[in-house]
Amino acid sequence: MGILEDGPNGGFRGKVGSVYGYNLNGKCVIRGARRKSTKPPTPAQLAHREKIKLSSVFCRWIKPIVNFGYQFEETKNSGRGKFQLAQQRVFKNAIDVDATNKPFINLEKVQVFVGELMSPEGVQARWEEGLLKLSWIPNPKYKDSLFKLNLALVSLDREVDLRMAIADAAEGECAVNIPVFEREKFDYHVYIGFWDTYHGAFSNSAYCGVI
Structure with missing residues (x-):
């Protein structure tokens, strides 16, 4: 179905009969249906x-x-x-x-949270005394309790895990209980990121390594 733009004499986008309309660099363009290529892919x-x-x-x-x-x-x-x-x-x-x-x-390059806040720095993650212990350098800009820390755990073999607002961003460290770790041990890639819970904004995630 084609959609008229700028009135009945304007261009259109979408399919009308056997032709297609679209906008290219501010100009209305009409083309015929694309033919399926018979060439083998490069x-x-x-x-x-x-x-x-x-x-x-x-x-x-x-x-x-x-x-x-x-x-x-x-x-x-x-x-x-x-x-x-x-x-x-x-x-x-x-x-x-x-x-x-x-x-x-490359799981080190994946960003599971994205946004305009500054990402956590100096991040570390370790498994100790039955708890996932996280640490980061507190950012003076995020000292208000409205700024929280989010946690994501990603494995290519098991279900992912997401924990929201697990600590205040200003704390610099926290310990999280992960029940599945008590049942079986396998690799999880750890990501943390800041969350402005009042204005609704995230930081890009920071990769903490594998536990």
Whole structure:
């Protein structure tokens, strides 16, 4: 279905009959239907498709975290949802290739929370006395109790875990009970980020390593 823009004599976007309308650099353009290419894909095209698939699968895996961590980013990007924004960021920033040129998700580069606040610095995570102990350098700008710390745990083998407002950002350290760790031990990648609970804003997440 085509949608008229600027009245009946204006351009349109979408499909009308056998043609498509769209806006290109401020100009209304009409084209015919694209023909499916019969040429075999190039290695670069195959690699591009593999990266798109990889980022999509990964973002679906961490979707509960994405829905939380990209909620404020979504409000600034009309037409693109949380999942699409997360997928785009993973595709651009968090995919590397191994020695065989096979793409993989570099979990150190993944940002599970995104926003305009300053990210935590000097972050550390360790498993001690049955608790996940986190530490970071308190930021003087975030000394009000409205600024909280969020925690995300990502494993490629087990379900993800999200903990919201686990401590005041000004505290500089906290200990979190993770019941699943008491039942079985496997690797979790740890991310933390600040949250302005009053104005509704996050920082980009900071990667704390693997526990």
